[in-house]
Amino acid sequence: MRIRKAAASISADIDGVDLADLDSTEFRDIYGAWLESSVLRFRDQELTKDELQGFSERFGPLEYAPMGNITVEQRASVPNPFVTNISNIIENGRPIGGLGSGEANWHTDMSYIERPPTASILIAVEVPEVGGDTEYCDMNAAFESLPIGLSDRARTLSIKHDAAHDSVGNLRRGFDHSASPVEAPGCVHPMVRRHEETGRDALFLGRRQDAYIPQMDLDKSEALLDEIWDYVALEGHSWVQQWRKGDVVMWDNRSVMHRRMSFRASIRRLMHRTQVRPVL
């Protein structure tokens, strides 16, 4: 197994390994690389849903996806309830997965729940030749880029993370649009979070849509959030994944945000995804 990390990059490529058949030393090294680099890419993997779930479970207990083709009632009866389809494919008049083909803005997966996932893992099953790239940005670097007065202030504040919309801005099942971010449903988290394992501080913004700083009036909250978001994904603080079939990418949801470029709706794209719950 070989780990290749580009200098100053938030990502590393790992090759010479079969994720369906990892020994404990390989797993330990992958775990360490994940904490160090935040985003790991493994090319040319072939993983069944069982194998993807098995690999993911080595990082901790798995989290159900918030949407997609599996309802809460169906979870008990499907073979891999923790593996979700992210897809624009329609079969028999129904989408086989979530998020369609549109652009997904910068976000942290499921930041609106009490204990957001530590890791998200995707494998590319079918991908378009062009479009649908995923970009990752370094939230440790974003925090470190804040001017001192702003970073001191950020440490004292928290953000309410909207639960009503998914990452492409659509309403989730069972939610309504909120009259304003003040009313939006979702959990409140500190604006700056210390990583439980690396000890590094990161900005924890979740997503911009319907975010709200509860200690403030809405207009002040909007202005301060806009100011802080200006430090997200500065030059040199992000990395773009251009998907090939068989790519597995896993990331540390505590230290990076991600976004997805749109792609042509007529071209099939299918990813399988898992998410890992925090154990600490």
Ligand SMILES: [Fe+2]
């Ligand atoms: Fe996401």
